[in-house]
Amino acid sequence: MTGKVYLVGAGPGSADLLTVRAMNVLKEADAILYDALVGEEVKALFPPGAELIDVGKRADNHAYPQAEINRMLVDLAHQYRTVVRVKGGDPYVFGRGGEEAETLARRGITVEVVPGISSAIAAPASAGIPVTFRGYASSVTIITGHEDPTKGATALDFRALASLQGTLVILMGIKRLEDNVRALLDNGKAPDTPVAIVESGTTRDERVTVGTLGTIVGLAKQRGVEAPAVIVVGDVVRLREVLGRK
Ligand SMILES: C[S@@+](CC[C@H](N)C(=O)[O-])C[C@H]1O[C@@H](n2cnc3c(N)ncnc32)[C@H](O)[C@@H]1O
Incomplete structure (x- = not known):
């Protein structure tokens, strides 16, 4: 059988x-x-x-x-x-x-x-962040944050990622948060780009940290941010102010 x-x-x-x-x-x-x-x-x-x-x-x-x-x-x-x-x-x-x-x-x-x-969509949604929104983002790109951004040919194309107008969602990105943020900044993404980290999204332990590409690494350290967490990069993060009230 x-x-x-x-x-x-x-x-x-x-x-x-x-x-x-x-x-x-x-x-x-x-x-x-x-x-x-x-x-x-x-x-x-x-x-x-x-x-x-x-x-x-x-x-x-x-x-x-x-x-x-x-x-x-x-x-x-x-x-x-x-x-x-x-x-x-x-x-x-x-x-x-x-x-x-x-x-x-x-x-x-x-x-x-x-x-x-998928947590890629549900964790942001639960935190009041729609991954697409008319006028803010017409696309969403989901990547792993686990790769070493400096590892060369097999690494993600951060130049292309930094030039995206839409939302970037990073899974498995907490351990290498600093590397991923640095790779986006080094490839031209603006330091004031909004960023949110959603830990344990949709569960009782959900916690959200909001900052910018320039501030998020420091904020994450200060607050002891831990996996599992989804990192959301883009203007849609601004919507949390209105949609994140529970
Ligand atoms: C191996 S991946 C699996 C993703 C899974 N298949 C999905 O669709 O959500 C594990 C990553 O998913 C994300 N993740 C899973 N559950 C999560 C949750 N409740 N809140 C935030 N992130 C979560 C984290 O980025 C974690 O590192």
Whole structure:
């Protein structure tokens, strides 16, 4: 018997932002593999009988290598009827869900994606920042902030990014906040460009820090900003003043 694997997006944190389809699939799960970003509220919905595997951290405190997760998914699909791989946000937005789906599909294992609400859009929205807005931004670009901006050919094109008129959303950017801000400034982005950092967006722990490209690094240090957080760069951040009231 070969089972089916569902790649499920769990949304940005709070359980009520899980889709109905995700809830239905979770109910049927025989085995669930989940990441560090899947919140307690969502984990509380896992069915009691399912085998639960936390691939966020191993006993030695390092995350599982992707190849090992891929292997585990294949093995579980040969043991169980319904295997659910739960990932934060949307599985195909910087979640390596594409690689997992490809591995399974290439081995002839049926895989179905259940899209989730991505933090790239939901965390700014929750903080009162629409990522597009007529007159402010007609485009939104989502990048990883994890890359070393100085690493050359394989790095992101910061000259192009700095020249964008639209909104820039940076995921995984807290560790290298200073490098990313410097790369934008060095490539001509104005120091007074508005920036917001949304930590734990949509959850009870949501916290928002607003500044500019010139001030955000200092503000983030002062306030001890931590991952998971989304960095939003662009004029849309100004809308928080009106739309951020809760
Ligand atoms: C590996 S990426 C996965 C993104 C995910 N697939 C998505 O669509 O939201 C992890 C990054 O997502 C962002 N993130 C995830 N959940 C978040 C939240 N609730 N608030 C702010 N940022 C979040 C952070 O930038 C974090 O470093």
